[in-house]
Amino acid sequence: MEIKIIKKQNPTLKPGEEYGFGRVFTDHMFVMDYDSENGWHDARIVPFDRISIHPASTVLHYGAEIFEGLKAYRRADGGVQLFRPIENIRRMNNSAERLCLPQIDEDMAMDILTTFISHEKEWTPSDPGTTLYIRPFMYGNDEQLGVHAVKHATFMIIASPTGSYYKQGFQPVRIMIEDTDVRAVRGGTGYAKCGGNYAASTRAGEKAEQQGYSQVLWLDGVEHKYVEEVGAMNVMFKINGEIVTPALTGSILPGVTRKSCVEALKKEGYTVNERLLSIDELAEAMKNGTLEEAWGCGTAAVISPIGELCYKGVKYAINDGKIGPVTQHLYDKLTGIQWGRVEDEFGWTYPID
Ligand SMILES: *Cc1c(COP(=O)(O)O)cnc(C)c1O
Numbered sequence: 001m002e003i004k005i006i007k008k009q010n011p012t013l014k015p016g017e018e019y020g021f022g023r024v025f026t027d028h029m030f031v032m033d034y035d036s037e038n039g040w041h042d043a044r045i046v047p048f049d050r051i052s053i054h055p056a057s058t059v060l061h062y063g064a065e066i067f068e069g070l071k072a073y074r075r076a077d078g079g080v081q082l083f084r085p086i087e088n089i090r091r092m093n094n095s096a097e098r099l100c101l102p103q104i105d106e107d108m109a110m111d112i113l114t115t116f117i118s119h120e121k122e123w124t125p126s127d128p129g130t131t132l133y134i135r136p137f138m139y140g141n142d143e144q145l146g147v148h149a150v151k152h153a154t155f156m157i158i159a160s161p162t163g164s165y166y167k168q169g170f171q172p173v174r175i176m177i178e179d180t181d182v183r184a185v186r187g188g189t190g191y192a193k194c195g196g197n198y199a200a201s202t203r204a205g206e207k208a209e210q211q212g213y214s215q216v217l218w219l220d221g222v223e224h225k226y227v228e229e230v231g232a233m234n235v236m237f238k239i240n241g242e243i244v245t246p247a248l249t250g251s252i253l254p255g256v257t258r259k260s261c262v263e264a265l266k267k268e269g270y271t272v273n274e275r276l277l278s279i280d281e282l283a284e285a286m287k288n289g290t291l292e293e294a295w296g297c298g299t300a301a302v303i304s305p306i307g308e309l310c311y312k313g314v315k316y317a318i319n320d321g322k323i324g325p326v327t328q329h330l331y332d333k334l335t336g337i338q339w340g341r342v343e344d345e346f347g348w349t350y351p352i353d
Pocket residue numbers: 069193229231232233234253254255256257258297298299300
């Protein structure tokens with residue numbers, strides 16, 4: 001596929017730590033249009049700018065939107081690399097299928113992603129912990145109010161230089177177990193990375209923050225019984241020597257970081273089980289002290305140690321509120337591979353140059 005490039009002049013680069021998250025964008029964006037007669041067409045890299053959208057556009061009324069999130073990492077030798085980008089592309093197509101948005105051929109999507117990132121790679125900051133965050137997204141764009149699978153869609157990629165997630169150091173967070181709102185239900189869109197899931201989860205997140213917690217731990221949408229995710233991260237526990245993470249039942253987002261943790265731990269000989277974990281089992285493990293460690297995992301934080309869980313007003317400290325050894329090890333191992341400091345025995349890294 002031919003990608004047309006319209007260049008903007010004078011990049012305005014700054015040191016990495018000044019960026020924060022998602023506020024500054026690179027000078028260009030990728031855009032490509034779809035219609036059911038012509039398929040994907042007009043692939044282009046153009047100066048970053050506002051977009052114009054029809055007031056009846058599907059995305060504005062019925063939430064036909066999916067996205068991905070991955071990062072470009074600056075290695076010590078100055079090169080830039082991605083982490084398992086093919087996993088993001090496959091997941092995007094699974095999300096698209098669920099929301100009746102069009103598929104993008106895997107090879108074409110990889111070609112687009114790598115061409116765009118090569119074009120913007122000088123924006124990848126080099127200070128410790130900083131990255132270029134990459135946000136591909138797709139939305140339905142029929143210009144009429146009827147509810148159908150769309151005949152028109154737009155695919156875009158934007159990129160945002162991002163400061164370190166752990167500016168104040170790698171620290172445990174406090175999590176509140178949410179027993180009223182739910183994020184997703186089986187049969188719904190929980191496994192798809194779509195904006196609508198975030199719209200549904202914002203209220204509980206705000207409530208938790210007002211009470212001094214950084215995220216909520218979600219329970220399943222049918223029985224409020226099984227542990228699902230923590231905020232916008234997957235969640236793992238070490239209970240009596242066993243590593244447990246909720247099984248992918250359909251309401252849980254299949255994270256690339258989750259998959260990488262499971263694969264790395266299994267290779268090192270840990271017992272890792274993807275299974276149902278009820279809140280009663282977890283509460284019992286918190287009470288009797290067999291809950292040894294808990295952490296969230298996702299691209300943004302990589303690993304987020306959980307130091308305290310609050311359930312029905314009762315607070316439980318985990319590992320005395322300190323970072324556990326498996327949590328620390330996973331953080332060191334994954335970030336080591338991502339920044340090219342640790343040998344990539346899995347073939348997960350994808351050099352851009
Ligand atoms: C993106 C996301 C994750 C983490 O997925 P990664 O691929 O590891 O970044 C977990 N849960 C939700 C709800 C997400 O949107």
